[in-house]
Amino acid sequence: MRRLSLSVNNFMGPIPTSIFNISSLEILSLAANQLLGNLPSNTGLWLPNLNTLYLGGNKLGGVIPDSISNASKLITLDLSENAFMELGISFNPLNGILPTTIGNLSASLENIYVDSCGIKGNIPSEIGNLSNLAFLRLQQNNLIGSIPSTVKVLGKLQILYLSNNRLQGSMPDDLCNFKNMGDLRLNRNELSGLIPECLGNITSLRYLYLDSNKLSSSIPTSLRNLKDILEINMSTNSLNGNLPLELGNLKVAILIDLSMNQFIGEIPSIITGLQNLVNLSLAYNRLQGPIPDSFGNMVSLKFLDLSHNNLSGVIPKSLETLSHLSYLNVSFNKLRGQIPIGGPFANFTIQSFMSNEALCGAPKFQVPPCHIGSPNHLRKKRVALVLYILLPIAFILLATTFVFLLTRSRKRNKTPANYDLLPTTTPPRITYQQLFQATNGFSKSNLLGMGSFGSVYKAILEDATILAIKVFNLEVEAAFKSFDIECEIMRSIRHRNLVKVISNCSNLDFKALEFEYMPNGSLEKWLYSYNYFLDMLQRLDIMIDVACALEYLHHAYSTSLVHCDLKPRNILLDKDMVAHVSDFGIAKLLDLGESVIHTKTIATFGYIAPGWIQVETPSLPIFYKRAPTLTINL
Template structure:
């Protein structure tokens, strides 16, 4: 929790090898910019520089290229740095990791990036960087990770990326990339994660996908891929997560999918797929999530030849009577239906309970003098992912029909509740917008305050103040907790006061 400006006298520590300043609340003198970086050029033995997760507000100086050539790690993630990446960055010839994500950077990726022959990790995600992916990146033969998620890159994916045999993680999702998916990416036999989601890629899925022998996760959702799903996807058994949703794919689900024995998540929703959902998919014992909604599929031997049925908004035929399907396993989700009025009423009651904060001196409350939270702090999907330990079950606080709530510990030490909306439900979009609107305009002591939100086409979440003693449902309906009659009446009164405001 260190505050104040980063001093320039750090440059007088001429034997300094490692300088790690984050996460803290450090700033810089606006008139001087990030001049402390210039002072560090005197430290000729510097090999580690970590300034990320602070409140720096300035432009990377050109003098950054004069830092010691012994520098191997430069990490400046989430520090409100703006301006362009200086071309002089290419002078840091021994750099192994360059992490500049979650900043206000603009401009393009400099061509000089190709001079960093030893670099293994390059991160510029969650920035306003735009332009083409420079072909010079293909000169980085030791590159193991390239993460440019949620930037403004456009144009085609360089086919020469397929020559980077060291690549393990290639993340280019949420950009404006066009053209096709290069078949040369199939040469990346050791790649573990490939994310090209939410772009404008088109054409068929290349047959060469099946050559990625080690791949664990493939995210291609939210593009314009067409044609049939290539059978080669089912040739390897390492797949854990596979998402091809929101494309224009057609034809059947390949029977070879039944051979993906490690698969935990499969999303084929919002395509033009037809044919039968093969009973052989029952062999996928680890499958925890299966979504084939918004297609023209039938469930085959599970329910005879009848097509899937459900609510009209899911583009399937209406169900007749109370006919049950064979999909009784709760871990497989085929078509979602809306909750009944009774469940909605219960959900509303629980929501009020979650939002209720007693103003009295009971052990249920977070006191008014609790630590100040950085309201309006911009939070990215990847910060939420890290804070919740990849949405670990250990951090799960509660389940609701509209989504899940997790405990998150962020890089600055802040503890928050992260409410993640289930976007497979149409009602979730309206609920997210309604809650944002209500919580933006209403201030009340019984309402949990919103710290921030995270919203993109594939993910929506609210970040709320964490209530360490749990939600009201736990105190009312579990045997391990007890409220006396006065406390219960007080909660009812506070809830009524809240409904008057709403």
């Protein structure tokens, strides 16, 4: 028998298993009956010649057995209008298309597995008819076109695998309707454009794979909502901008791969708080700055790849504490200093450290040895230790003498060379809109620092001019007074060692001052950060610069100016490491002959001169103007 057609009858009950033992059958049609139950487990097992099977229009249910794939000559299969819950035909060389009739399958169908079947063409929009789907796997096929918008109807979908196809277009916002989605894999396609901001609304996500596409946006800040995400892979795209601080919210993540993109800026230290992270790859980007020393807090880390960036500074010694670290790659950066030797570094090779600027260490790393004295040179080390102690003392005495002589000579000179003339032309005003655009909406990525009365942002204008913008927090009561004080003071003083104010932007709801940008940051960073260092000559130059600025403030005009809060954080360094005094928010103007000022302004204890404060009550200290005394300790 080669053909058996029993369609459009009123047959009821299960299909006899013996009917699938007729090995000569080529066509079997049992459609449009009232057959029910599951398909026999031997369906297709003994039908080597079967090419057409019609079972549609019945009441069959359950799972379609894997044995149906043994019907190697099967061309036409109709299972529509039944109550099947699962369709699994993965790893069969079907080499066809997904028919539009897929939408006619049972509305109770929950799972579809069609992986690695050579399926071509588009994903039919009729797939949206399967509203009860929980699992949809179409990966490793040859699907083209875009993701159909009808997927938004699949509200119960928990797993969507469309990876390893040739899908194009953008990621539709319709994907954000998957409120129960736990595993979304769209990797290895040709998707382009932005990552939808609403993706962060799928708070049930555990796995997100978008790698190996053509996505070109920044990472949406809404991803901070994915607090239960375990794995996130966005590698091999064209994503750009700074690494978002929101990555620090992914507390339970075990894998983050952002390699092979175009990210810039420094590695945010907040990312090192991810103590459950096992795999982190930031390779092949344009990241700069140091490797955060706090990487040593990532106690679960096994895989760390920071290669092919522009990272500088030293390899943090804190990485020696990562006992689980089995793979490390910091090659092709600009790192310097000694390669650590403790902990996991005992197992690393030259492949982890190739092509850096000036690394040194053990011979096995094929780098020059570090200049560390041997035990045979104990006498030389003692001499060096004595010089190390005595030379700074000598330099401090010399610097104090130099500053004293410099101050006396400047007093005799009525027109010092360092006093810049006030500008004869009014600088162009910069609008709030220009500031908003130049700071990327006052983004956290452009935040340089925060103080008592506001925040300072880095701004890049349209003509590539870089400024520092001090935005006052008008919710703080004293901010208005601080703004007025700085405007009053900065409009009338000019000196090469004072931060230059460019302009201001002021209205009822917004007040900001625009200063020249100091690329080397504050003196505090250079004095107290592990990755920065000042030699003795640089320290002496900075002391002289600060002394010149104070001498100008105290003696250049008939009305003396007292800064009141001079500390390393308020001393900024330009590109040539020239020091500039900043932040005049609590400064005081003294009339001639004034000796005592009653004020509630309190500067930073630990830096204010101890002889200038006498506390008579808890709320009213008295500042005394005393003989000119300047002590600088660097």
